[in-house]
Amino acid sequence: MADPHIVTAFDRDLEAVQAHVMRMAGLVEQALLQAAEALETGDEAMAARVRDGDRAIDDLEATIQTECARLLALRAPTASDLRVVLSVMRIAAALERSGDYAKNLAKRTLILTNMAPLGGTIGSVGRMARTVVQRLHETVDAYIARDTIVANDIRDRDRDVDQMYNSLFRELLTHMLEDPRNITAAMHLHFIAKNIERVGDHATAIAEQVIYLATGDLPGEDRPKADLTAGAGV
Amino acid sequence: MADPHIVTAFDRDLEAVQAHVMRMAGLVEQALLQAAEALETGDEAMAARVRDGDRAIDDLEATIQTECARLLALRAPTASDLRVVLSVMRIAAALERSGDYAKNLAKRTLILTNMAPLGGTIGSVGRMARTVVQRLHETVDAYIARDTIVANDIRDRDRDVDQMYNSLFRELLTHMLEDPRNITAAMHLHFIAKNIERVGDHATAIAEQVIYLATGDLPGEDRPKADLTAGAGV
Numbered sequence: 001m002a003d004p005h006i007v008t009a010f011d012r013d014l015e016a017v018q019a020h021v022m023r024m025a026g027l028v029e030q031a032l033l034q035a036a037e038a039l040e041t042g043d044e045a046m047a048a049r050v051r052d053g054d055r056a057i058d059d060l061e062a063t064i065q066t067e068c069a070r071l072l073a074l075r076a077p078t079a080s081d082l083r084v085v086l087s088v089m090r091i092a093a094a095l096e097r098s099g100d101y102a103k104n105l106a107k108r109t110l111i112l113t114n115m116a117p118l119g120g121t122i123g124s125v126g127r128m129a130r131t132v133v134q135r136l137h138e139t140v141d142a143y144i145a146r147d148t149i150v151a152n153d154i155r156d157r158d159r160d161v162d163q164m165y166n167s168l169f170r171e172l173l174t175h176m177l178e179d180p181r182n183i184t185a186a187m188h189l190h191f192i193a194k195n196i197e198r199v200g201d202h203a204t205a206i207a208e209q210v211i212y213l214a215t216g217d218l219p220g221e222d223r224p225k226a227d228l229t230a231g232a233g234v
Numbered sequence: 235m236a237d238p239h240i241v242t243a244f245d246r247d248l249e250a251v252q253a254h255v256m257r258m259a260g261l262v263e264q265a266l267l268q269a270a271e272a273l274e275t276g277d278e279a280m281a282a283r284v285r286d287g288d289r290a291i292d293d294l295e296a297t298i299q300t301e302c303a304r305l306l307a308l309r310a311p312t313a314s315d316l317r318v319v320l321s322v323m324r325i326a327a328a329l330e331r332s333g334d335y336a337k338n339l340a341k342r343t344l345i346l347t348n349m350a351p352l353g354g355t356i357g358s359v360g361r362m363a364r365t366v367v368q369r370l371h372e373t374v375d376a377y378i379a380r381d382t383i384v385a386n387d388i389r390d391r392d393r394d395v396d397q398m399y400n401s402l403f404r405e406l407l408t409h410m411l412e413d414p415r416n417i418t419a420a421m422h423l424h425f426i427a428k429n430i431e432r433v434g435d436h437a438t439a440i441a442e443q444v445i446y447l448a449t450g451d452l453p454g455e456d457r458p459k460a461d462l463t464a465g466a467g468v
Contacts, residue, residue, distance in 0.1 A: 062452065069320055076310030086303055093327070176410070176417050183410050183417070190421065191428070218296065
């Protein structure tokens with residue numbers, strides 16, 4: 001990228017791979033939003049579509065990993081070019097896992113539609129999902145723009161999602177204590193909330209790849225963390 | 235590896251990286267076993283050591299990823315040599331996540347020691363942890379030996395751990411329905427069980443890297459799956 005006028009074979013190959021990454025990111029965001037909507041509206045057909053659609057996301061990841069391996073073998077990139085390929089591989093893996101969480105959300109939605117709804121908890125889960133998708137969207141944009149300022153900002157905002165998860169955890173506990181018949185539904189919603197929080201962690205991991213691209217170093221463990229449920233008695 | 239008598243610079247570098255992977259695998263196995271033991275015996279000091287020890291595992295992973303990037307840049311490996319480097323990177327990532335789960339187990343243990351014990355459930359969790367560590371150990375051995383027969387066998391046995399998780403899930407539900415005061419402890423144990431199951435999934439992913447090394451292809455989605463809690467009403 002030193003001279004924008006010289007487009008090498010590597011650049012062309014890379015652009016093709018990055019187009020796949022963008023397409024994959026779009027599919028993952030859509031899967032998460034639709035899974036959350038299916039949960040909120042009890043739309044079983046939509047949940048089933050999200051569940052079945054994960055295969056396309058997995059296939060896209062396999063394509064990206066294969067293309068990256070081919071790029072490494074064929075072009076033997078070094079320095080910043082090598083970093084880009086490695087970061088694409090990590091971002092594809094993070095997106096693939098986020099897609100898995102959307103699929104899991106859809107599968108649990110298909111179970112939850114047959115259970116009594118838990119007050120406004122499902123709405124809170126939906127809001128959490130939309131916040132995380134927004135973060136994922138911004139972080140992929142930051143990656144494409146190589147924007148470390150936005151990436152650092154996204155890293156700092158990880159705390160928001162953790163706090164949403166914590167308050168949801170308390171909400172679920174209340175429902176379970178109130179009526180033991182809520183326990184099974186609450187446990188499924190708890191996993192859903194935890195999985196959405198993990199998508200937020202993957203968004204943060206992608207933001208860290210943006211910083212890695214710019215600096216050659218991955219940011220350390222100093223990232224703010226606010227999931228209290230594993231760190232303090234509830 | 236075509237001719238065992240010719241040891242290239244690449245082979246020497248790779249051996250050094252693989253030594254790090256073995257050391258990392260040892261640390262992760264130990265962390266999981268000690269975390270499970272701390273949970274079973276209520277040993278808070280041991281749990282705290284596991285929690286704090288995760289940083290060493292993370293550092294080792296960072297070292298491995300850096301060395302692999304250096305190997306790719308310096309030696310520009312192709313064909314099976316390239317596959318080995320890519321598989322080492324994926325295995326290191328799988329081990330790092332398994333270490334995270336051990337740390338999370340330790341953190342939840344520190345909370346659980348202050349709660350009423352849930353019958354024999356903690357013993358079941360301990361057994362599940364030891365089964366998974368055994369699988370992880372075998373799968374890393376299979377990787378070093380490039381033993382696809384063992385790797386395929388490990389892949390097929392993923393079902394065992396999933397079944398252990400399912401019966402644990404039911405056990406926890408019973409405790410919660412019996413006495414709502416058990417709910418918080420049961421939710422922590424539920425996460426612990428789910429995380430141990432995920433370590434089993436990572437062991438399977440490593441086994442798939444052994445197959446990838448031998449064949450150049452990752453095995454598809456036909457892996458047996460038996461986590462029923464996200465696929466059927468409980």
